[in-house]
Amino acid sequence: MLPRYYSYTQFEDYLQKILHALNGTVLQDLIIGKSVLQRPIYGLKFGSGKVRVLAWSQMHGNESATTRAICELLKRSDLDYLLEDIELYIIPILNPDGAENWTRVNANNVDLNRDAVLLSQPESIVLRKVCDDFQPHYCFNLHGQRSMYGSLNGSTPAQLSFLAPSGDQKKSLSVARIKAMRVINSINTNLNHRVDGIIGRYKDDFNRNCVGDFMMNSHVPTVLFEAGHSGADYSRDKVSMLVYQALVIALKSVGTNQILDADVVSAYESIPEMSTAYVDILIKNVPTPIGNRHLSIQYHEQVREGELYFIPILIGVNREDVLNGHRVIDLLGHHHFKNDLIVEGSFEIHSESLNIKIFAN
Structure with a gap:
């Protein structure tokens, strides 16, 4: 597994080895755009199922746990079987310059997760073009959270957190949002007993400048993943593996047809809300x-x-x-x-x- 911090060159070398093991194409053929400082942004496509899933990671450069989880996913020997009903498009690192410099923002000091409407940055434009061309049925927006998050009473840290973003100011329970909630419920049900802390739920205040909110406003079910922290896991090795397991569960979930009913919402709302305690x-x-x-x-x-x-x-x-x-x-x-x-x-x-x-x- 990659360490928590790695240079972009280290990431490219590691990704090339994974693709070689998958008998995939060379990196030069996978470039879908360039960062502010002209670093390549890679896009990977796997599977040929009917359900299209788009996942992107490290739009905040100092949030690497989910990228490491993606690499673990790609190393699965049964990846083809897992994606039997899915076409998966992955952008492993959307913000190469931020990843290299270990900053939340890109090289223009812009938070890419507040650029969904303006599209002022080349990285934001790359993501939007992929969304428009790929037309995903689901989006997985992969992040890492700081170590300040825990239960409301402060008794337990939040090792993983999720959000089905609001698609409007009213926080409407649209079909897209309920679909995202169902995915999160599946993760919570299957993974809750494996975490050291809690699986938490983010507040759902609407901000159309945020990519997840923008996608949900566009009626695309979007799940926000947040790799959290517990104990002395400052390498984030444990939580990276938990995110990997969450991704597997989520992919299995979107590949099945389940009835959407009121129980989906109540189960989602039973996931504990967090505080910065x-x-x-x-x-x-x-x-x-x-x-x-x-x-x-x-x-x-x-x-x-x-x-x-x-x-x-x-x-x-x-x-x-x-x-x-x-x-x-x-x-x-x-x-x-x-x-x-x-x-x-x-x-x-x-x-x-x-x-x-x-x-x-």
Whole structure:
């Protein structure tokens, strides 16, 4: 499996090996457009079934777990059987420049997921052209979420999350939206027992500039996938495999004809909604001259010389909206703490005795 951060050249080499194993064509034949910095954008088509599914990943360059999941899907020995009823079109990385630089935005500093209407960027135009030409029956919009998401009460992190986007301001329950809900319900039913945290549900406020909302507004059932976080899985290896399993379930789901009824909506709405109640490290009861305080620490991700580093940053003190951490340290009765907690002017925070420091992954 690819690491969490990889250069675009590494991705191209890895993809070429997968395609070679599939006896596929060379990469030069698969270029469907270019990024702002003229990096190639690849489009892959598999299967010849009646149900057309379009999936795109890494439109936010620093969200690689779903791309890694796609690579796992393409390595399946029974891919032809899985796609017996499906024609699958995949754009593994829509934002090559963002992927290379580990940024959410593209090289013009534009969030591609807010460019569905304007189509101001070459990457957005590529995606729209594929949609228009391929005419998908379903879209899978693949993303990764930050480690701040968890259950509303803060008890459990969100390791996977999904959304059947609204297609209008009224959040209407159109046929397309209910179809997307059915796919998500299938994933939740079959995968819920395998996650360390929860499978969460995103809020469905409508924004036509977002690609998923735009597609649903165009009556194309669209499923938003979000690779989340749990525990110490900063490599996102576990969650990448969960996304891979979710993709398999979703593809099986769209390949079957099931009745759409009210139970689909109620089952979807039973998936727990999320909050941004988590931090990476929550240090409780830090002694200060004005009393004990709780410190909220979030990792800032930064690529240096081809490696992804996680830098602990103090983002708040006694924040009421922070309910939990992927790592919780209570200094009351903590026998190993040597009073060596240092907060730099940049808000980087370090402690050897608490093992809080910059690390690479």
